[in-house]
Amino acid sequence: MTPVAGEGADRDLTWLRPHPLTMLVELVDAIKQTAVFLLFVLLQRGFSIDTVSDLVVIAAPLGLAGARYLSTRYAVTADAVHHRTGIVRKATAVMARTSIQSVTTQETLMARMTGTVELEIADAAALSDIRLRLLSREDADRLMAELGSSSLSVSVSESGPVGSSTGGRDAVVPARVADNSLIVRSSIGNGLSIGPLIATTVLSLALVVAVMMVGLDSIRQHLELIGVTVLPLFVLSVPARILTPLVRLMNFKLWSTEDHLRSEGGLFTRQQGSSLRERVQTVTVERHWFGRRLGVERVRFSTADFDGRSNSPSVFLDPGARLEDWKTLAPLAVGSLELDDTNLHRVSPLTRRRVMARFVLLAFLILIGGVALGLTMSPGIGWLAVAVAAATILIGDLYSRRRWERLGWALSDNQLLVRAGAVDERINVMRIEKVQSASVYQTLLQRRLGLATLRLGTAGPVHGDVTLPDLTETDARALADHLLRHSASVPIARTI
């Protein structure tokens, strides 16, 4: 890359430009942004280009793309990464190298054909990530090597370090090799998780009720409309939930060095991510109901990167681990595991009453609605409502018991583990020093039952926070107090 001259105080910096193919990406963005305006003009002119003004309008996206490319530059110094963008309003971002949470790259199919890469550098703040698109592979490798406190032994150009090792501090240990069969199973398990199934069941019941209320003839009249609008969404939603992550997560690999956690995955668009291991805030294990039946779980590493793609599910999420593999993966982030999910402290059994209260309310509403419909339309609806209300109470009892049995927590000198979920389970493991804040929350019913929910904030995004519902109020406040005292004694630099 040819260095670009800087201005004023930036003259000492060696500014570099992204790859010229960036103009193509900027052109696509510019067309998207001006699409409505262009369409309007073309419609007005009957799609004919016969005046200078029309040519200017058509050339606007091209000019915008070129201007954006020429105004974008970046520089790396010993202390920081500088990034300048903007045509009229110029913005310069300066990110200290010690603030870098993670570095990720993304290669679409076209980018791989052209030897280019999109690179994102994330810190812990919101909306301040530096995004460089596009860089040549060599420039990306050079930049990633410069930014690592220990240089990464694996470059963008290589397909993966399995079986290779540079030894010493940069020794790369494959923590998870590509196993697409597990990823397929995990995607199926996730796609068939209980949420979409409940939505499908509710929609089916709604259709049945609609048929009973307005009659099949009325439904037939609108069948075509329903068939064109509702049914495709209905039918395609489940396969879409399975196929979309599958495409993003195939060929997933995970490595660790002494300092870094590194991942790579993706079928058409390849994503690579790298983060300091000490930056990981929490490790979350997700076990969907169907996934458990298929013998798989997902393990997510949440860093303090607030909004960047480096913390998107596709990069620091192991999408297909065998059940219990989290016990070998979690130490990559939290250190030697001091806890596991057996022999946990239980929350108060009064949590069952709180959960049952919701199901009782739901059953009551179903009963009232069903009886009303039964009195006005058909007695059959009333009896159906009674049956559904009874089933709701029974399901509530089973669900509340199962939830209470699975809800638990464990605490050691340095780590906290929380398990929750009746149907889709979730285990959170974190180092206590990562706690940024603690909230104790009580609904009206919880106050009456003497319960409270404890929510621990970390430097990660929302799914990096840890929530422990329905502790006794005393336990919640004592646990919050203990964790905050420990956290307050640790310098913040170790917690982000």
Added chain:
Amino acid sequence: MGAAFGFVVVVLILVVVDAGSERLALFGLIPAVMAMVAGWMIGTARWRGWTYELTAKWVTASWGVLSRHTTTIPRNRVQSVTTEAGPLDNLFGLISVKVHTAGVQDLRIPHVHKASVDWLKAELGQGVAS
């Protein structure tokens, strides 16, 4: 307050448009008065429930009438402190203070008197991220 104000405005408009319609004015005034009383009661309950505490080590805020929240942040976890005030706040000399951490959980202290805000910001700033 806003709902009650809205009701009063609607009633005034109705009265002006259909001057002399006493029944209409009565039907509009009753909900307006009820809304004002309800607003006053809710506002008082919320004010009573909202407290904050600053100690050497942490800052704690509690709020909520039906559901109670208590959030505690160690002072050495405070990343930044922001303040905001709308037109009504400015009228009464009040400012809302938000304490930010590195995560998504922030702590909000609403409607602090202007005189106290500088002290609060100085105190919280001393503990910032050390």
